[in-house]
Amino acid sequence: EPEVTQTPSHQVTQMGQEVILRCVPISNHLYFYWYRQILGQKVEFLVSFYNNEISEKSEIFDDQFSVERPDGSNFTLKIRSTKLEDSAMYFCASSTEGYRETQYFGPGTRLLVL
Template sequence: EPEVTQTPSHQVTQMGQEVILRCVPISNHLYFYWYRQILGQKVEFLVSFYNNEISEKSEIFDDQFSVERPDGSNFTLKIRSTKLEDSAMYFCASSNQGSSYEQYFGPGTRLTVT
């Protein structure tokens, strides 16, 4: 069964550094998403992406964040200058029918900012 994959599974970075989290969505999916979950808290929507542009973004998704689909398979989330409060689990998801339908989630990348 096809699945969403994410790399790395765990990323440790120093405050102020840039990180890129990578996702490979399911191959025939057209809609892509990033979420984050701070430890012990609820899942928060960051951004949705379709047709090579951002469809929607939340208030969390400020100028330090960016997303890109650099090729036909990867979907990346870049955090430009990490802060301690960016430490969280970041989930990528994809769907083939738009965000009202089932999204398939990746296993997540745990980001630790020290």
């Protein structure tokens, strides 16, 4: 069964460094998402992406964050200058349509900012 994959599974970085989290969505999906879960807190929506542009974003998704689909298979989340509070599990998801349809989640990347 097709699945969403994410790399790396764990990443440790120093505060102020840039990180890029990578995701390979399911191949025939058109909508892509990033969510994050700070330890002990809710899973929070960050951004959705369709047709090479952001379709929705939350207030969390500020200028420090950006997303890109650099080729036909990868979907990336970049954090330009990491803060301690960016430490979280980051989940990528994809779906065939924008709403009503099931969002399929990857296993997550655990980011630790020191």
